[in-house]
Amino acid sequence: MSEKLSKPVAASAIEKHVYKVFPNDMNAHDTVFGGMIMAKCDRLALVVAERHSARVCVTAAVDSIHFRAPAKGNDTLLFSLALNRSWGSSMEIGARVEAENSYTGETRHILSAFFTFVALDENDKPMDVPAVTPETAKQRKRFEKAEIRREGRLKTRTELAKMSDNDSD
Template identity: 35%
Template sequence: MDKKPCIESLVVKNSHVLPTDTNNHGTLFGGQLMAYIDDVAAIAATRHARCNVVTASTDSVDFLYPVNAGDAICLEAFVTWTKNTSMEVFVKAVKEELLSGERKVCATSFLTMVAVDENNNPSKVPPVYPETEQEKWLHDGAADRATQRKARRSVSKEFANKFGTDFPWIRK
């Protein structure tokens, strides 16, 4: 498989934040922003792999600034690193106060997407290579982030095994 540059997977999505997208504080629902993040990450990963993908993990999403009704939200996503069947996708969300033009990065996140074939089995993906300083910086730190994800996944499995499917707080 031929290597592809990060830029080939770039996705940019703009949305106008309407009152129906907001909570009782008049700010964008966190879950709505997370859905936007997952959406652009999936498009970027599909562009890179040119096959279907599934979300394997989402690193923490820190909400740095509120996004108000009437603002625009712009998300940018691209593949930063690959390993066999998985891809790390970086997503940056920028809010813009449309009347003033003030822009702020309101969230960043990394997602791991896995390429799948027509039977939903993991499928090999082409390597990716960085070109810009920012892409190189993200690419250089990707192996460490993957190690951290693997450790976090192990802890998540431990929680799942410990708590199982029962609801222990409900007395029988």
């Protein structure tokens, strides 16, 4: 059997996708609505997953969403997403969002998140995806950290399953 196909991170990455903030994007606190940013990240992470796998993909998990700073009116949001690692049918995609002041060029890191996607076959069953080849030191670091996060997700799922098995309600 041939070795599993592998693709570089750059083959599916999105760098600095631009979204201009308008008044309808604001919440009652006059900052950008976090749910809108999360939804855009999920859609862009889907693009990364489908580019990498060449298959229909679905969101399996979202974790470690950290809002680091608010975005405000007149900001431009810059979304950068890349595949960190793949395992069988699942893939972890990291997202970083920055807010840029369009007038000064100053940027602020406002959000980091990790999305897990699963590739599906024509019968909606999970199917294997290519491995990912990290090519830079930063990509290798993300590759290694992705395994630690995955172990945590699997451990949490196992513990929660044990707890629900013990429920007598």
